[in-house]
Amino acid sequence: AQSVTQLDSHVSVSEGTPVLLRCNYSSSYSPSLFWYVQHPNKGLQLLLKYTSAATLVKGINGFEAEFKKSETSFHLTKPSAHMSDAAEYFCVVSAPGSGYALNFGKGTSLLVTP
Amino acid sequence: EAGVVQSPRYKIIEKKQPVAFWCNPISGHNTLYWYRQNLGQGPELLIRYENEEAVDDSQLPKDRFSAERLKGVDSTLKIQPAELGDSAVYLCASSLGQGLADTQYFGPGTRLTVL
Numbered sequence: 001a002q003s004v005t006q007l008d009s010h011v012s013v014s015e016g017t018p019v020l021l022r023c024n025y026s027s028s029y030s031p032s033l034f035w036y037v038q039h040p041n042k043g044l045q046l047l048l049k050y051t052s053a054a055t056l057v058k059g060i061n062g063f064e065a066e067f068k069k070s071e072t073s074f075h076l077t078k079p080s081a082h083m084s085d086a087a088e089y090f091c092v093v094s095a096p097g098s099g100y101a102l103n104f105g106k107g108t109s110l111l112v113t114p
Numbered sequence: 115e116a117g118v119v120q121s122p123r124y125k126i127i128e129k130k131q132p133v134a135f136w137c138n139p140i141s142g143h144n145t146l147y148w149y150r151q152n153l154g155q156g157p158e159l160l161i162r163y164e165n166e167e168a169v170d171d172s173q174l175p176k177d178r179f180s181a182e183r184l185k186g187v188d189s190t191l192k193i194q195p196a197e198l199g200d201s202a203v204y205l206c207a208s209s210l211g212q213g214l215a216d217t218q219y220f221g222p223g224t225r226l227t228v229l
Contacts, residue, residue: 036220043118044157044205044220090156101170102147102218104156 002027002095004074006105014113019063019078021108023091026072033074034092034102035065044090050074061085086112116140118221120206126227132194135224139187139208146183147218148191149205157205163189164211193226201228 007022025033035047048059055067065076074091091105119138127133139146144165149157160179162170165186174181178197183189193200203225207218 034217041222043222044207046217046219049217092156100216101159101162102157104158106154106156 002029002031002093002103004033004091004093004103004105006089006091006108008108009106010109010111012111012113013081015083016080019076019081019085019110021076021089021091021110023074023076023105024072025074025091025093027093027095029095032094032100033065033067034094035059035063035074035076036090036092036104038088038090038107040087047076047089081110081112083112083114086110118206118208118219120204120221120224122224123222124225124227126229127196128229129198130195132192133196133226134193135191135204135206135226137189137191137206137221139189139206140219142210143208143219144186144211145209145216146189147207147209148181148189149207151203151205151223153202160191196226196228198228201226 004025033050036044037047038044047063048057050057050067058064063078065074067074088107088109090107092102094100094102121136146163148160151157161174161181163183166183181191203223205223207220209216209218
């Protein structure tokens with residue numbers, strides 16, 4: 001079985017400061033890991049994905065995440081937050097043992113203050 | 115290129131009434147998924163189709179939920195009768211196929227409110 005745990009349900013940062021959204025995963029197989037973002041009343045949008053290639057993954061809008069097997073983590077970072085980054089962020093794991101079904105975390109709500 | 119299309123965007127019904135949601139996936143995507151997202155939670159898979167075949171419906175409450183994907187393109191998810199606990203956002207997603215590198219693309223969802 002595979003699952004993810006998002007360690008913070010809410011994160012608040014000031015505009016222009018770094019963003020860190022934490023995610024730990026559990027998987028019996030070599031997993032794929034994703035970060036999706038969901039803006040209010042909008043569909044889920046893929047930010048980035050890890051599929052066993054480079055451990056540092058760059059995504060859209062300046063986000064990146066690093067796969068650390070020893071720590072079973074896949075934290076999402078951005079050097080400088082923008083007001084438009086305020087949204088719900090989901091860490092997601094997928095693995096062959098579950099037919100590649102996506103298992104979502106409970107989400108982290110990112111608030112960006114001026 | 116058009117994304118995943120869902121309709122309606124919002125639906126309000128009284129309990130015990132039927133309701134249906136429609137999804138048109140991205141052209142050429144063989145795999146289609148229906149998810150349910152409860153308030154404050156991440157989406158949970160209800161059913162997955164490979165072309166017109168439902169290959170994973172283990173999480174679908176079959177006593178009241180049904181789904182179909184005729185001709186392996188559009189899909190409909192139905193609830194009959196609806197219960198208060200069915201209030202949620204129903205998301206449709208599509209992808210080219212299975213595999214670790216596959217990416218699922220999501221529609222905007224249908225927000226269902228059962229009164």
